[in-house]
Amino acid sequence: MEVFGDNSCPPSCNTLGFLQKNNSLDEKGRLAGQKNLLSCDNSDRDARFRLTETDFSNLFARDLLPAKNGEEPTIQFLLEIVDILTNYVKKTFDRSTKVLDFHHPHQLLEGMEGFNLELSDQPESLEQILVDCRDTLKYGVRTGHPRFFNQLSSGLDIIGLAGEWLTSTANTNMFTYEIAPVFVLMEQLTLKKMREMIGWAGGEGDGLFSPGGAISNMYSVMMARYKYFPEVKTKGMSAAPRLVLFTSEHVRDTIADNMTESKPNLQSHYSIKKAGAALGFGTDNVILLSTDERGRVIPADLEAKIIDAKQKGYVPLFVNATAGSTVYGAFDPINEIADICEKYNLWLHVDGAWGGGLLMSRKHRHKLAGVERANSVTWNPHKMMGVPLQCSAILVREKGILAGCNSMCAGYLFQPDKQYDVNYDTGDKAIQCGRHVDIFKFWLMWKAKGTIGFEQHIDKCLDLSQYLYNKIKNREGYQMVFDGVPQHTNVCFWYIPPSLRSMPDSEERREKLHRVAPKIKAMMMESGTTMVGYQPQGKNVNFFRMVVSNLAVTQSDIDFLIDEIERLGQDL
Template identity: 55%
Template sequence: MGIILEDAVKKATDVREKVCEWRSPEELKELLDLELRDQGESESKILKRCRDAIRYSVKTTHPRFFNQLFAGMEPYSLVASFITETLKTSLYTYEMAPVFTLIEDAVLRKMMEMIGWEEGGDGIFNAGGSMSNMYAMNLARYRYYPDIKELGLSAAPQLAVFTSQESHYSISKAAALMGIGTKNVHMVPTDKRGKMIPSALEEQIESAKRKGAVPFLVNATAGTTVFGAFDPIDKIGEICEKHNLWLHVDACWGGGALMSKKHKYLLKGIEKANSVAWNPHKMLMTCLQCSAFLIRDKTHLLQHCHSARASYLFQQDKFYDVSYDIGDKSIQCSRKPDAFKFWLTWKALGTKELGQRVDRAFEMSRYLAEEIKKREGFRLLMEPEYANVCFWYIPPSLRNLPDGPEFCQKLHNVAPVIKERMMKMGSMMVGYQPHGGNANFFRMVVISPQVSRQDLDFVLDEIHNLGKDL
């Protein structure tokens, strides 16, 4: 415990320490001594293994970690994680997890309230946003073709799913896993900011119908992975109502904006959704994993769709109200009490402070964008809508080149080299990617309240220092 608190909490959140002590895979294999042997090791060696695991891991709680859609240290959530791991329970029945069953229900109800479902609904925490999106696809299909549960794919026609070009890849993965097929996932064009174009959606729905397919699900994204774009849920919802389609909103990243009175307008119309995926482990900083899947339906659709009625778990003659045995709603059997991590944080901070955290993330991302516009050699890809800030760094050697193929080709090589150098230095961690014909650019995600303006200034200074000779 002392090692964890000193090395994985105190040092990992200290801006003076490295984000990562980088080693190549072959070097790390030697350092860690990964081989499993017949005989166990001494306590001193095991403690060294613990220290090494922490030492050579990426410190995502570091104030200069900006690489993913999660970051920062949330102390209350960390304490909750310790407790749930220590108690080592599972959420399939009330008798196994009486406290956590009630806590999950309370958290889901409050999240539904934030979405705007005044009459409530149903939901479940699960192993990640990708699984939440799969739940949505499975439930939507079951609502239209319930016989598919027993008869299989022969009980359904050729189905069509609609999602934006900027949506998460898990939509296509879910279609592949469920036998719908990736070619039956229709990618709807987006505007220059990465938002789904409603008129294009309706055209694709009508086109699919003419070709004999049966549209059944539209996935709208609230906070795309790269640009942080929010699809116009309100207009998409109207189209879904018109064509009797299930509207799912992937708000895994952008759902946090619902906590902010100032910024929840970004999700206008989300109350029309049939289902929502929302990951508190992202903007709201809960420890991984913490992913909620919520549905507006109150007819026990989750239960009917996934129930297998295992007699050794879900006996109907128990001494308590068996409606609290929620495991049969889930695809999983064992399920961790992840809601506790969010509940304890929410109890400690309150809705108001969680909203202020979201507001601060917006303010900090705007500060970063303004600094980028002021600095020579930096170019903003677009004004940020959320906490994603996308930009290029142009070394002095390229600044006199006109925009064109040669410039783009050379610029494309800049970000990967700077990323390599920052990883080996261990000074910070920022992601990059190409996108839509654009040369590689940096994508910084500003989330953690532990991040200061000085940290953001440092990042821009460090990118220049690491790349000015290219």
């Protein structure tokens, strides 16, 4: 099978067996502005691929590049992969397909219809490898499906996807300008733009993309420690007094620990506790702050706990204000918290892993009012902004502190023997050595959508959440976990099956209600029609947490979810 020329192409061109077009990696002419993309100009330019019939049953990895004559099978193999992937992309957006085809671990381990996960000494044919790729997708979860609501990260952005394909083809890392010149500069410019959105004058400051919100938050704690107790870097925590960190109690507590529980999908709030454990503070020194009924930290409680800690002789160091909590989508009142941090000279970090994206929306960015007063901010474009996983930024207002904190190289600024400005080498700022290229897909999406494209994305998702809220707030069989329009896209609610509706509140009813969401979720997964998360929180038994971050979602998908919950739950 070949690609032949289209009708606009003189037949003589086709005798080449492939088409060549008017642009090339190596030539100076630029595509943009040129109209005839697919000219038959027979010049020394890149050939377009042609798909040929290839029997992969006798081909192996060793026959691909760099093997002699490996070019043709390499291209054909990659095109077969692309065929599999483009079909997957199409189905992802097709509501007539399932979100997932669930199987238990033991079923997949036993080998579904020949899908053998075990590794062996001998190679498999490329034909089998293609089958393995199809099976991997078949038994996975379509996180871009318009009815997948299970995670804060969802959707399948086509530009972002293209960016990831390119990133993996470039296969480099962010350690030095030398090996990633373009990506290093893109990271620098994008971080500056994000700092401008935060409101730091002139976009000044520093930052990095890190492997997720938990690591970004860990950086913030490390920087706070280095700012106030730099000697810890060399002497360890014993050089500092007993330091305490403050973060929202919207974390977990009695019921979560003692009752049956399903882990929240992305526990970014755990991350301060995880950082406390890892960095040598100890989880006992992570003090949880009380919240109001909407899950927002109560500033007076913060001040009381700071005073209490000081009275005990501890040293308050760091406050995490959450901008978009995982379960309720709550935004802590940053300005009031910042006042307290200034009063007591504490580092203020804003964990906007989930809510940071709202900074792109003129309508919703007021929810982060005061964020410009933070010392550091975590912001995960891979959540609310629909960037493919992973893409998380740690941003810091003060220049130099990130390198000061992590550099192991006293002579960092004095390396005149490279031929370029080594200030662009970012490796020494990171706790990693090599660092994955997470920037390109985000940069490319920003180019392709513009800031206004992200704004539209965010406004649309928040509108859909309000649609859901309006639909169920007074609907029979539903109860909201908290009153009022959600601040973020999180809508938290109980579905009350008919059998429980007339039952008075009691321990028995609570226990029964606690089992409803897990049962409905299990049936959803078995039927594969949709996925939504649930969890308990504080005194509240298991409830559904609906979130929207996928641009593919429409009101009809919200309607479908509600219909599905009622269909599956009516007889419980």
